[in-house]
Amino acid sequence: MNKHPHIRIDRYALVRNTVFVWLTAVVVAGFLVNIPRINILEHTARNLYFHVPMWFTMMAAVGVSGYHSLRLLQTGSLIRDIRAMQAARVGAWFGVLGLLTGIIWSKFTWYVGTDVWWNFDxxxxxxxxxxxxYGAYFVLRSALDDPDRRARIAAVYNLFAATTTPFLLYVIPRQLQSLHPGAEGNPAFSDITEPVMRLIFYPAIIGFIGLFWVLYTQRVRTAWIKYRVIRDPEL
Amino acid sequence: MEQEVQSIQDSLRAKESISTPFDSIWTGADVPTVDPSALEQVMLSNDKLYVVLAVVLLIWFGFIFFVYRTDRRLSQVERTLEDRIYERDDEV
Incomplete structure (x- = not known):
């Protein structure tokens, strides 16, 4: 009996447990490891371990989602549609968290002493x-009822969405004046970051991408159950 | 260790006359005369950073617990689903 033609539960459990131990270590190290205090940032520099990996994770999720959309168009297998959808959904949540944590961080650094929370940076x-x-992707999906048709139309749109992502997140902002590091006239991460912070930052990226994988796999599992039930109304 | 206790007590006394809303002790309150406990010595050091760490870890462990519970629920649902499929196939 193969309960999951698409998910290996034992491997999932191993990765899940590893990710939780790993990220716990990242959080503890993120708080405890001493870092140099620099102007304006002070202790908020520790946000590097938590805010920035949100965007790396979203980027990875966009890649996973786009890959499965491509495979759907090649094979027409609906599990690809489920995977593309769930990767996009979990990835979008990481993006929302990245945006919100960025707003909080900027309020007390860029905009300190003002009433500004958002200045269209x-x-x-x-x-x-x-x-x-990506919000439009979810709306588009909800507007279509036939699973096969929805899968194909959503896959085409999702490939468009995935293609725009690197431009909107990395290419265009770097050409504009911004307070965010890595923009015009503002040094990027590589020039200013203390070496000891990299020892936590890189594991944090790996850990949060792992966390994405755990949540994504859990959701694929759920969606697969739902698909089996609805496909077969006798159950 | 004794030096550290002394320095914490000294810093508390030094703040006695300062009245800012974020003082470690309320204005006019008596300076604690009891030696800080071992737990307090840890949690109050480094600008009380470890208090935040404790809060974050508690939230994080709560989240982990939630994920495990959801996984167990999913396994139960999958077992039920498999059983029903087998029962149905037997009838046919």
């Missing part, structure tokens, strides 16, 4: 636009 504006593009 290009980086933040483009990231919001990106999330709206």
């Amino acid at each position: 290009p980086r933040q504006t483009m990231a919001s636009l990106q999330l709206l593009i």
Whole structure:
């Protein structure tokens, strides 16, 4: 009996447990490891371990989602549609968290001493636009009823959405004046980050991508159950 | 260790006359005369950063617990689904 033609539960459990131990270590290290205090940032520099991996994770999720949309168009297998959808959904949540944590961080650094929470900084504006593009993907899906037709139309749109992502998140903001690191006239991560912070930052990226994988697999599992039940109304 | 206790007590006394809303002790309150406990010595050091760490870890462990519970629920639902499929196929 093969309960999951698409998911290996034992491997999932192993990765899940590893991710939880790994990320716990990242959080503890993120708080405890001493970092140099620099102007304006002070302790908020520790946000590097948590805010920035949100975007790396969303980027990875966009890649996974786009890959499965491509495979759907090649094979027509509906599990690809489920995977593309769930990767996009979990990835979009990481994007929302990245945007919100960015707003909080910027309030007390860029905008400290003002009433400003949001000033249409290009980086933040483009990231919001990106999330709206994915919002349209979910709306588009909900408007279509026939599973096969929905899968194909959504896959084509999703490939468009995935293609715009690197431009909106990385290419365009770097050409504009922004307070965000890595923009015009503003040094990027590589020039300013203390070496000890990299030892936590890189594992944090791996850990959060792992967390994405755990949540994504859990959702695929759920969606697969739902698909089996609805496909066969006798149950 | 004794030096550290002394320095914490000294810093508390030094703040006695300062009245800012974020003081470690309320204005006019008596300076604690009891030595800080071992737990307090840890949690109050580094600008009380470890208190935040404790809060974040508690939330994180709650989240992990939730994921495990959901996985167990999913396994139950899958078992039920398999059983029903087998029962149905037997009838046919």
